[in-house]
Amino acid sequence: MPEEEIERRFRADLCRLYPQLASLIAETAVQKWEHGNWYQTPSSDFDAVLRYAESPASTVHLAGDYFAPVSGSVEDAATSGVTTARRVAAALQGR
Numbered sequence: 708m709p710e711e712e713i714e715r716r717f718r719a720d721l722c723r724l725y726p727q728l729a730s731l732i733a734e735t736a737v738q739k740w741e742h743g744n745w746y747q748t749p750s751s752d753f754d755a756v757l758r759y760a761e762s763p764a765s766t767v768h769l770a771g772d773y774f775a776p777v778s779g780s781v782e783d784a785a786t787s788g789v790t791t792a793r794r795v796a797a798a799l800q801g802r
Contacts, residue, residue, distance in 0.1 A: 710737040710739070713737045714735050714737055717735070717737075718732065718735065753773075756769070757774075760774070760791075763798075768791045768794060768795050769791065770784070770787040770788045770790070770791035770792075771784055771787055771788075772784035772787065774787045775787075
């Protein structure tokens with residue numbers, strides 16, 4: 708799919724769930740990756756990503772099955788998503 712179509716569909720889905728975001732999205736970026744899933748290998752250094760994701764000062768909130776210690780699953784992705792959503796909600800309440 709062309710990047711513009713991916714962006715259009717993603718924004719439409721996001722705004723269907725959260726209509727209040729429609730006027731707040733200033734910019735989007737589409738990244739097409741050759742391989743759709745990333746996994747940690749013995750030589751991978753994922754610590755910087757973990758530190759950023761766990762930092763209360765993070766402005767971009769990450770979630771996904773790649774946060775699982777061994778390999779990702781749907782359960783890992785869902786758990787990560789719920790944890791991240793709670794972190795975002797807490798940050799928004801503190802404004």
